[in-house]
Each structure stands twice: as structure tokens, then as C-alpha cells.
Amino acid sequence: MRYALVTETWPPEVNGVALTVQGLAHGLLARGHAVEVVRPRQPEDPADGTGEGAIATLLLRGAALPRYPGLRFGLPATRTLLRHWKHAPPDALYVATEGPLGWSALRAAARLGIPVATGLHTRFDHYMRDYGMPWLEGTALAWMRRFHNRADATLVPTVELLDFLRMRGFERVTRLARAVDTTQLSPALRDDTLRAAWGAGADTLVAIHVGRIAPEKNLDLAVRAFRAIQRRRPQARFVWVGDGPARETLAQANPDFVFCGVQRSAELARHFASGDLFLFPSRSETFGNVTLEAMASGVPTLAFDSGAAREHLGDGVHGALARDEAGFIDAAVRLAGDDETLWAMGRAARAAVLRLRPEQVAADFDALLAGLARRGDSRAALAA
Incomplete structure (x- = not known):
């Protein structure tokens, strides 16, 4: 299978989203799949745009995230993604972030018929309260719902969050458990x-x-x-x-x-x-x-x-x-x-x-994306 992961954050940026997406990419690679990561260019990236080992990388324009030195977000890139995927689309796409690059990936996937899953990694509705704008919580949640309901599946890490989102109109929400590498932490x-x-x-x-x-x-x-x-x-x-x-x-x-x-x-x-x-x-x-x-x-x-x-x-x-x-x-x-x-x-x-294994998370993620790809193939065959 050929999978593409779209994210607006990636190591060496240090945050839970960057490290989780990197782990998913390496997990798919270890299972024998071709993996491409689409993300904003970082200052540390080589000029030739080479990827991380066997992971292919498409680097796009980005800008600094206000109030967060060292973090960036991707600029809109729908046309670039359409050109990039037109002749060799991935079998399935995972969009990890809801920024401009994430929206561009959703639009490109819809036009090209690429099955897509999104990941809800950040509670932006809570952030409104934390930054002194509690009256915008409902607006933020509605914006998140509009984004994720465009996907064939939305992945969340806990049963608690799955239930919360389903009760608030989020569709096709699926739990993908997480793990920890107990060989590295001890x-x-x-x-x-x-x-x-x-x-x-x-x-x-x-x-x-x-x-x-x-x-x-x-x-x-x-x-x-x-x-x-x-x-x-x-x-x-x-x-x-x-x-x-x-x-x-x-x-x-x-x-x-x-x-x-x-x-x-x-x-x-x-x-x-x-x-x-x-x-x-x-x-x-x-x-x-x-x-x-x-x-x-x-x-x-x-x-x-x-x-x-x-x-x-x-x-x-x-x-x-x-x-x-x-x-x-x-x-x-x-x-x-x-x-x-x-x-x-x-x-x-x-x-x-000790019972939690990153390899099992990768296997579950693989199975979910492969299932979306099969359903996409079936829809395409019926349309033909």
C-alpha cells in the first residue's frame, strides 16, 4: 500500500502531535508500506527536500505560529497537492492537523477520490478558554466538526473522547489506541x-x-x-x-x-x-x-x-x-x-x-487505512 500522512508539525518540533504522527509513519514503514509525509518546510530541512530515511517527504510553504517560537503551520496548498497526487495518488490519506494545510489535503483528496482519515489530536475548543476567550468554545467545536466530518473516519485515542464527539455531531469517529515504547523509557x-x-x-x-x-x-x-x-x-x-x-x-x-x-x-x-x-x-x-x-x-x-x-x-x-x-x-x-x-x-x-506495544498501534492503523482504501476501490468500481 501507499499511504500519505499530512501534518503541520513534525520533529524536531517537540509536542505530542509531532511525535505521535512520526510514530505512525515509522510503524507503517516497518509493516512494508510506502509512506509519504506532507508537511511545512522547517529551518533544519535540507535544501534538496530529502525525507527521513525511507519516508518520502513533500515539503511545502509554512509560516511561524504566533506566540509559539519554533512551531510552524502550513499555508494553503490545494493546487500543489492536486498536481502531486493526480498521477500517483496514495491508497489512503491521514490528515493529522486542522490547519490550512490540513484543509487543503481534504479538498484535494475529495477531488481525486482518495479515502481519508483525520486525527483529532488537539482540543482547540478548550484552548479558547485557556487563552481568555471562552465565548469562542462553541465556534471552535463547530469548526472542528466541519473539518472532521469531511473525512471517511476520524481517529481519537480514548473512549471518553469518542463518546464526547459522537454526542456533539461528529460522524464516523473511531478509536485508535496509543502505546509507549517501554524499551526506551525505563x-x-x-x-x-x-x-x-x-x-x-x-x-x-x-x-x-x-x-x-x-x-x-x-x-x-x-x-x-x-x-x-x-x-x-x-x-x-x-x-x-x-x-x-x-x-x-x-x-x-x-x-x-x-x-x-x-x-x-x-x-x-x-x-x-x-x-x-x-x-x-x-x-x-x-x-x-x-x-x-x-x-x-x-x-x-x-x-x-x-x-x-x-x-x-x-x-x-x-x-x-x-x-x-x-x-x-x-x-x-x-x-x-x-x-x-x-x-x-x-x-x-x-x-x-508493559502490555502496550507500538507495533500493535501500527497494525491497527494499517488495518483502518487499508479498510478505507478497499471501500474506496469498491465505490470507484460501482461508479465505473
Whole structure:
């Protein structure tokens, strides 16, 4: 099969969408398919536009995303895509982002008769609230519905989100589960030298946050939860891995916090495993890959009862699930007060995600796209 994936974000950009789409592309490639990625050109891309190994790449024009240095979005490209796919269309198309490039891909696919699936990776309706425009939540949801209902299938990572979207008029919604690579993330990577650089000794509790440092991540709650922990354990440290538009303000207001910047691959795994409690206060995630990454690293996790946490995190077993902000802070203090329980939770969290395999996600994704391609062939035969 020949598959094309359209995305407006791709590594080295660090975010859940970029890493998830890259994993899907490599998963399809490993299953023997021809894979093409269509995305905006990045400053790091070679001038000849070569792809990532065996993955073919079509690089298109893009522009910087306002307020998010280092991220880009694709400019409209319907005519380019029509020319590109006219004589050799992919058997099926996956559109991962709802920006101008994503809309262009949907239009081109409709004109050429290419079966298409979309992925709902970002809750833009929640972002309206986080950026001080709650009156636009309904408008954002309607815009998302219009986009995804143009596809033959819309893929989401949780049953919770599937049910939510179906109740709000989203059609043909299908769950595609996610996994985590437990060979790359492991408690064995815990590093006492790294912890010492953070000012943490063997008995120091290290709370850690991994992710984009941005307003939509509800970071003030993480700060308040840590300060509550600190009143009980004054030597506790709070380590932040990642970057974003809110980092400078957060650092100025909290000079005792440790900021490590963006970490990737083995370094990210080492940072994750060296924490003791992962604080994840975001309420705007469709999934939250970092929840599984923390669990794979043997780090107990505190998160809200949604997304990956609802699907995989056992309350009181692998960490805690909060239902409101007061509960989040109370759970943080409770977890931080019992080192023995934290260690047991970390071991249980690691064991819980060992059954999740990226290879199975790739197989499920392949089966879904192949099914769309077969239905597309049947429609074409009937039309002829």
C-alpha cells in the first residue's frame, strides 16, 4: 500500500502531535508500506527536500505560529497537492492537523477520490478558554466538526473522547489506541548524578513536569500543588522539562525551580526516570502521551481523570486521579508524604504499561487505512 500522512508539525518540533504522527509513519514503514509525509518546510530541512530515511517527504510553504517560537503551520496548498497526487495518488490519506494545510489535503483528496482519515489530536475548543476567550468554545467545536466530518473516519485515542464527539455531531469517529515504547523509557535510567545537579539527594522528593510550558497546560495549578508539597517537605525540588511561551514568566516568579529545557530520546528518558512524582495538571489534552511515558519510567503520576490517565492510570495504584483543583492539590500532598508508597506505585505503573506495544498501534492503523482504501476501490468500481 501507499499511504500519505499530512501534518503541520513534525520533529524536531517537540509536542505530542509531532511525535505521535512520526510514530505512525515509522510503524507503517516497518509493516512494508510506502509512506509519504506532507508537511511545512522547517529551518533544519535540507535544501534538496530529502525525507527521513525511507519516508518520502513533500515539503511545502509554512509560516511561524504566533506566540509559539519554533512551531510552524502550513499555508494553503490545494493546487500543489492536486498536481502531486493526480498521477500517483496514495491508497489512503491521514490528515493529522486542522490547519490550512490540513484543509487543503481534504479538498484535494475529495477531488481525486482518495479515502481519508483525520486525527483529532488537539482540543482547540478548550484552548479558547485557556487563552481568555471562552465565548469562542462553541465556534471552535463547530469548526472542528466541519473539518472532521469531511473525512471517511476520524481517529481519537480514548473512549471518553469518542463518546464526547459522537454526542456533539461528529460522524464516523473511531478509536485508535496509543502505546509507549517501554524499551526506551525505563526506571533503570534513574541517574543520581543528574538528581544531584538538580540539588536533590537520595531522600529529596523531586516533582517533575514534562511538556510544553504554555498557558493551556494549567501550570499555575502545578505550582500551587508543589508549594503545598513544599510546606510538608521543605527540601523538595520541582524540575521542569520542556519549553514554551510561559517559561520566562514562570522562572522569574519561581527562582527555586529547575528548568532543563527540551530533552529528547535518551536524555528525556533519563530525566523522566530521575523524578519521583509527575505532576500533570493539564485539562486540555485529547490524550497526554506524557502520562504513559511517566508510567513507563516508573514515576507515579497525578493527573485529572481524563485522557490517558482515565484509560490507563489506576487511582491509588499508579498515582492519583483528580476531579477538581482542590483534589489535585490534596492528592499531591498525600502522595508526596509517603516515599514507600511512591516506590510501590512506580513499580506498578511500569508493569501496567508493559502490555502496550507500538507495533500493535501500527497494525491497527494499517488495518483502518487499508479498510478505507478497499471501500474506496469498491465505490470507484460501482461508479465505473
